[in-house]
Amino acid sequence: MADVRETKLPGVGVRHEFTTEDGANIGVLVHHDGRREILVYDSDDPDVCSSLVSLSAADTRTVSELLGASRVTEAVAAVQQEIEGLAIEWIELTPASPASDATIGDGMYRTKTGSSIVAVIRDGQSIPAPGPEFRLLAGDVIVAVGTTEGLAAMRELVRP
């Protein structure tokens, strides 16, 4: 995932932005009242942007569904806000990963890293709360929750 930069706008809300693989700068401005604006920065003058569209909270859910993000992400984000020090990580499994074609129980991730796999995203579908018998495949994206160190250990384990 690209680096997402966060800027607080006092009295307005929070702006998140990142650079796409094509080099365009886009952002999302989340207003305090829940309204969201999608911003696209000018390629000639990076200080300037235009607001593509303004979305209500309900519109935002529609758009994120259309873009293929899962509801799990939102739920996990809510958990993260409540518990300080907890982080989430999305890790894609390559065919070479030792985790591919093995069950979650085999990997003993929780024992080794203290982090839990709370969901798996396969073919754009999210599978929440997979059990220890769940078999991971190459191309799966695992969603893990834990401390920053625990998640780093998790990445080490599943990435060859």
Add this chain to the structure above:
Amino acid sequence: MLIAAGSSDVALAFVEIGALVLGLALLSRLAGRFGITAIPLYLLAGLAMGEGGVVQLDVTLEFFEIAAEIGVLLLLFALGLEYSEGELRSGLRSGLSPGVIDMALNATPGVALGLILGWDPLAAVLLGGVTWITSSGVVSKVLSDLGRLGFRETPAVLNLLVIEDLAMAVYLPVVAALIVGGTVEATITSVAIALAAVTVILLGALRYGHRLSNLVAGGSDETFLLTVFGVTLLVAGVAQRLEVSGAIGAFLVGLALSGKAERRANQLISPLRDLFAAMFFLFFSFQIDPADLVAVLVPAIALAIVTVFTKVAAGWYAAGRMGVGPKARLRAGTVLIARGEFSIVIAALGSSLIDGPDLGALAAGYVLITAVVGPLASKFSDRIPIPRRLAGPQRLARGV
């Protein structure tokens, strides 16, 4: 019956209030059409009606007087409310040095002019406040109308407003205590009380704000509105009684609210604030003799010219620290030019001073100019040529 059917006084009062408020509505619509704030138009309307003006009020003067007072309270309540604890913290971290430069550049011309005009030092300090504080109402309206909320210089602008807001938390109670005056000991005591109250409430709001807000945040909209409105007026009244100035009491109530209560109060109080604040602006200039305004017109224009440049410089500096280009720095400077509601509130605080009438007239003229020039300069900011010496070396394509 509450209102006797044939009471001609009441009928006249309704007609006067209705006509005035309707007039304000028309002015607000007109201002919206030109993309400026309605405050200068309200001030002009008040001037036209006041002493030596064209229209006279008969029976509703008392009503407008109290409505104007409530308007001040609600404006300051909203100023205290405006930012959340997290925003105050991050604003303080990143905005302190722009804030100090902003104050030095913009309060100094006001203080200097006051002293040059031979006013008493306290009135001069108030004029410094008038020229210092940018109208956050105008800025947020201009930024969102022009679609600039996502622009890269905008955080610098908003952080500067946060710092000004925090500075007001110290400035207002101190000057208010000084205005009440009395013996030296009494003044020192009331300044100390005001500062202690601000410190306790600010720290309390930062630390226990959520719990405090949860206490009042529940209930229906109706309950909440009545609670907040009641508490604000009550605290203001008690503060006035203790000779701390009611406006400061209302400001502190706003500061103390945070989290959910803050958001709800913002939503529910702002229509009420808009109504009473409009009457305050009207009543403020209503008390100004147009002849006084004419007398201070030249100093007001001179002050506006100087502080347009000092404000642009402050914005230029603040935005420069974010690493944006010269055009963005100029946009940040121009959007900050407008002074508005709080400049008028500060001038109104000093109305009881010997130089009060002059201060009021000068502040009105000054706000009239900057509140019109600011949004216009901001709108056309990209067409203002920037001297090459200031523009600096041409930036290469900038990686972000």
